[in-house]
Amino acid sequence: MVMGFQVALQPANLFFCFLGVLIGTLVGVLPGLGPVAAISLLLPTTFHVTPVSAIIMLAGIYYGAMYGGSTTSILVNIPGEAASVVTCLDGYKMARQGRAGPALGIAACGSFIAGTIGIIGLMLIAPPLAKMALKFGPPEYFSLMVMGLTILTFLASGPMWKALLMAAFGLFLGCIGMDTLMGATRFTFDIVELSDGIGLVPVVMGLFGISEVLLNVEQSMERSIFETKIKNLLPTLRDWADSLGAIFRGTVIGFFLGVLPGGGAVISSFVSYAVEKKVSKYPEKFGTGVIQGVAGPESANNAATGGAFIPLLTLGIPANAVMAILLGALMIHGMQPGPMLVKEHPGLFWGAVTSMYLGNVMLLVLNLPLIGLWVKILKVPYPILFPLILLFCLVGSYSLNNSITEALIMVIFGLIGYLFKKFEYEAAPLVLALVLGPMMETALRRSLLLSAGDPMIFLTRPISAALMLISFFLLAFPFVPWLKKKHAGLSQGEAKK
């Protein structure tokens, strides 16, 4: 930790941490541009800085966006980014009741507490996990990635077949380009730029950024910002008494869901809201302006950001789309995330972790007094804002490789993302599968080579078998109530005879 503070407190790194959290908060405030798109857009700018500064800034954008997202959810009833969707339910109602200040205040304070605890968890769990990960071979990696995809599809909204289909499509997209084991190209249609595969950045910018704009322009673009004098930002003792339990529950939920590949801030916030409703003495009041409905999810999504760094930094496996881009950033800078990262680059690891402490303090300071500024930015009319968002996306995708093909891929995936939303398909499993796909394929083929073609290798090795069992359980679980009903129906039919 001492080394970490020495790295994080360097003026350049402090500056990039501040820049990251400021941009992240702005991105979180603005609807339509989430942390994935923002990190994708700013990734090329990090090529000119050191790897430590790059990761500090990009990480700052991620957890900064979680803070910023709550502002629009509470004041405008439009989530700034997906992990703040749930905050709209009670946060906006609190604002309508003249309690915007306590809602914003508890969201900021809860996020700070949860973010800090999440970082402590990261600090304690990552090094021993990295040691354990040295025992992982190709079968364990494959099984872990299967479990990660299964968890994400299990927790996705909508029918599971859709989420699984998206994941399968993402795996296919990950196959486009060079087969690294055989040296042959697949599905490139003689397009040179595709020989390295379909880039993650244009795909996510298209699926999440462009499609969101297309959906927004289809509707009335007027939005009313609730005009209220925001006062008394600091929560009262009563607010603290009501929220403390929710904050700590949200922290635990967010941290552990953030660690799991396939989990993340979005799912954490939904699960936290559901838990708060379940444990509350007055569940019927949720949705009418209950402070626990803000405290829990906002804490969960911030704790998840700390947890999400664990599989990335210790196993080299991204837990979600944002981590996938950070993985790309680390590799561009010549770092290989994985069990050896803590040992070979302790400055990067501990510097990044420590900078998150500092980033959380900066965010608390930024968010409370600057709420007035964020509200002014929100008042920029959307018909003027969306061309800027599109421009940033276009330039961002082009400048990755100075290639029009990347920009066209982004536009095409923007149309695909738009159609996905019309037909209610979620893009998150596709993105995770796109990132994990090449690693999964390599792990699968190496495992089969190791076992001379025997697929039982995934079940005979204990860690791999445990991970596969969890995946199977999650896949079978949705059918269990159906099976129970069917069995009950059959039994009743026989009794009547």
Next chain:
Amino acid sequence: MSRFINDQVSAAVWLALGLMLAIASVRYGLGTLDSPGTGFMPFLAGLAISLFSFIGMVQATLKQKQGLRWKPTMRGYLWKRALIVMAALLAYALLLKPLGFFLCTALFIGFLLRAVQPQTWSVVIIGAMGTAAAAYGIFQIWLQAQLPKGPWGF
């Protein structure tokens, strides 16, 4: 279209796509289990897409028999605006190199400000030129992004 529901149509499209991808993967060589070939993983992915979409079609058909109907995806939405934006995005990508960054950006912003939800001409002109200049300054000069120069040198 109203004879079917949304999920039936989308699942049918996915089923066709999945089968096409699986068949196309075969020509890359599937290899054997102890030495999987280049086409192995895309073949599995194509099969998985086909399988899940088939399950989806069955579920959707059951729901249709229970009375679920086609849910309009475009009615009530200003979908022509989305079409205009898509066209503008494609045009930008295709015209970026021939026209250069500055001019292409100015035209792109100006078109969107006027075509989607019409702003006044002063807003359109100032917005277009101002944005192009600011973007040029940020991306080309500050971030050194190497953006295309048109025949006019910018």
